[in-house]
Amino acid sequence: MMFNPQVIIEKLPELGSGLFVTLLLWIAGIAGGVVIGFLVATARRFGGFATNAVLGSVVEVLRGTPFLIQIFLLYYGGPFVGLMLDPIPCGLIGLTVYSAAYYSEIFRAGFAAVPVGHVEAAGCLGMTRLQTIRRIQIPEMALIVLPPAVNLSVILLKESAVLSIITVPELTATVSAIGSQQYAYLEAIFILAVVYWALVELTDRLGRAAEHRLSRLRFLKA
Amino acid sequence: MTFKLFTLLLQAAVSTIGISLVSIAIGFVIAILLSAATLSGKTIYSAPARLFVSFFRGVPLLVQLLLIYTLLPAIGLNVPSIVAAIIGLSLCTAAYQAENLRGGFSSVPKGLIEAAEVTGFNPVQIFSRIQVPIALRLTLPTLVNESIMILKASSLVSVVGIIELTKMAQDLASSTYQPIPIFLSAGLVYFVICSTIALLGRYAERSMARTSA
Amino acid sequence: MTLPAITIRNLVKRFGETTVLQDINLEIPEGKVSCLIGPSGSGKSTLLRCLAFLEESTSGMITINGEALGFFEKPDGKRERLPPAQIRTVRAQTGMVFQQFNLWPHMTALGNVSEALKIVRKLSKADAEEKAMAQLRKVGLENRAGHYPSQLSGGQQQRVAIARALALEPKIMLFDEATSALDPELTGEVLKVMRDLADEGMTMVVVTHEIGFAATVGQQISFLDHGKLLFSGPPSEVFAKPRHPRLDQFLDTYLDRGASMLI
Numbered sequence: 001m002m003f004n005p006q007v008i009i010e011k012l013p014e015l016g017s018g019l020f021v022t023l024l025l026w027i028a029g030i031a032g033g034v035v036i037g038f039l040v041a042t043a044r045r046f047g048g049f050a051t052n053a054v055l056g057s058v059v060e061v062l063r064g065t066p067f068l069i070q071i072f073l074l075y076y077g078g079p080f081v082g083l084m085l086d087p088i089p090c091g092l093i094g095l096t097v098y099s100a101a102y103y104s105e106i107f108r109a110g111f112a113a114v115p116v117g118h119v120e121a122a123g124c125l126g127m128t129r130l131q132t133i134r135r136i137q138i139p140e141m142a143l144i145v146l147p148p149a150v151n152l153s154v155i156l157l158k159e160s161a162v163l164s165i166i167t168v169p170e171l172t173a174t175v176s177a178i179g180s181q182q183y184a185y186l187e188a189i190f191i192l193a194v195v196y197w198a199l200v201e202l203t204d205r206l207g208r209a210a211e212h213r214l215s216r217l218r219f220l221k222a
Numbered sequence: 223m224t225f226k227l228f229t230l231l232l233q234a235a236v237s238t239i240g241i242s243l244v245s246i247a248i249g250f251v252i253a254i255l256l257s258a259a260t261l262s263g264k265t266i267y268s269a270p271a272r273l274f275v276s277f278f279r280g281v282p283l284l285v286q287l288l289l290i291y292t293l294l295p296a297i298g299l300n301v302p303s304i305v306a307a308i309i310g311l312s313l314c315t316a317a318y319q320a321e322n323l324r325g326g327f328s329s330v331p332k333g334l335i336e337a338a339e340v341t342g343f344n345p346v347q348i349f350s351r352i353q354v355p356i357a358l359r360l361t362l363p364t365l366v367n368e369s370i371m372i373l374k375a376s377s378l379v380s381v382v383g384i385i386e387l388t389k390m391a392q393d394l395a396s397s398t399y400q401p402i403p404i405f406l407s408a409g410l411v412y413f414v415i416c417s418t419i420a421l422l423g424r425y426a427e428r429s430m431a432r433t434s435a
Numbered sequence: 436m437t438l439p440a441i442t443i444r445n446l447v448k449r450f451g452e453t454t455v456l457q458d459i460n461l462e463i464p465e466g467k468v469s470c471l472i473g474p475s476g477s478g479k480s481t482l483l484r485c486l487a488f489l490e491e492s493t494s495g496m497i498t499i500n501g502e503a504l505g506f507f508e509k510p511d512g513k514r515e516r517l518p519p520a521q522i523r524t525v526r527a528q529t530g531m532v533f534q535q536f537n538l539w540p541h542m543t544a545l546g547n548v549s550e551a552l553k554i555v556r557k558l559s560k561a562d563a564e565e566k567a568m569a570q571l572r573k574v575g576l577e578n579r580a581g582h583y584p585s586q587l588s589g590g591q592q593q594r595v596a597i598a599r600a601l602a603l604e605p606k607i608m609l610f611d612e613a614t615s616a617l618d619p620e621l622t623g624e625v626l627k628v629m630r631d632l633a634d635e636g637m638t639m640v641v642v643t644h645e646i647g648f649a650a651t652v653g654q655q656i657s658f659l660d661h662g663k664l665l666f667s668g669p670p671s672e673v674f675a676k677p678r679h680p681r682l683d684q685f686l687d688t689y690l691d692r693g694a695s696m697l698i
Binding site: 115117118120121122123124125126127128131135136139140 | 489529530535538541554555599
């Protein structure tokens, strides 16, 4: 096995670009997933039976099928319905939709965890539904949904590696390419693994710190 | 979407289920060993165990598979692709199952362990006859969840050329130029399998709830 | 003879197959304390929750100070659902205190009491907090204004909950077993606040197990059993001369446990 630090320095721009794409897709996937997921959870809770059933089925299918199949469908099947997507936009849409499905379940559980009496009290005091969601339900949900939300964002980081299969130039694709070019594939993959590991550990720690701070501020043990 | 193509997908699905089952089973055994190491209290056992769990939960499965697939030949183990794939999946699920079991083990009431100690059980017996059964009952839902995860994750072994459901779908899609019906069908098959596991899991939970306190 | 604060007419509430309230007819007098008593499952809480519009009745009508709540019964017998804004206006005349307090854990006592003033009445933060402090003073908790619910005892939390409901100046206060979730030593402080409110002439509807409170503070006692209103009248009639065998049975369990003040 050969290990040549010189190579890393030469290839730094490419590596940087690969890492950038991974982080971009990851953050965008989380942001889009959280927003859409929250809207879906709200629509399911307040939208009536039909809305709940339809959205619920879509969520179940997205959670019950492999991410790779969803991506293949989007990337290879898209052109047949007029959707010619480049790898990066395709990856972005695929990851966001996938993440939204999972986030919606987290928010659904969050809504259910807010004691119904707190919502009733708001209603008795004359608050509208929107006011109750904003001022009562979201703050109370915040601490409850944080751990699973952090967990999910870690999962999404790992799933983003799958996008290399449809030639998205993210970290895994970039490192594997460099590795095989340099006849040092094994070392490259190993370093790749360590990089992801570090990112995951970092996110976990940040998440725990955020939970800790949030619980001190909120006194939610009442 | 002809019947013939669909049967091909179903045959490949059998492969998917087989690979997943074997990986879950091997992963379970490894997870129990990892749990034993962590609970032993001796750093020399628990530290590597925790490192293992941290690594295999922190690295994407795809990268793990690529790593195992290139590592094994490099250290002289020229095994068939499918063996490499199963090893990769097993190590991954072992880490997740160990993490799930950790929660289960910490929920075993201390009093039950103390009762066993004073009755004269040695640590191995306490582990196997008290802690493991109770932790398992407590974590059954997460085990069911993990099985569903592995089933979906097995789609990644397609990248190392194993013929399972996803690879079959890829091949069929490119040869018939009909990606949409084929990938939709593959998705449907995955969905049905996962839903069945979920249903069986709920059934198992309920019958277990009936027999235990 | 003033108009009754609340009129309940032919009220029925069904949950699926089960009928929880059967044809309730009752008038709640203004400025008086009206108590709903009865065994568990008698429907008294459900009746109160219908008055707060937390449950929607299956049929019948409720009027609050002359205005229909939630549903308007037309002469031909059909029920029409009123628009949400109108429902909110009518609901604003009642304040509700819950058995489980239901204080919002992410706000201080002051925050809890002032929230609706800010959001619903659209007062400025300063005005809202001033009014809120006045209410906290009234229930004796101005020193705890900056505390979170988790830092307060059960009795204190319930008093904050009462202040929160009073802040919106409702004409009628509804109490749903306000002391049932409290340790015995803490019920006293809450009952005192309720007594003071009654002395000020607030119209109160109180669902309670505290028969002593009902006997001494209540001015109209209504006895419910299995969803039916079996008896309603002043304490002297209810407690001195029990009128219904079920009521006798019910009160006996209290007499057995030493509530001899009733005799």
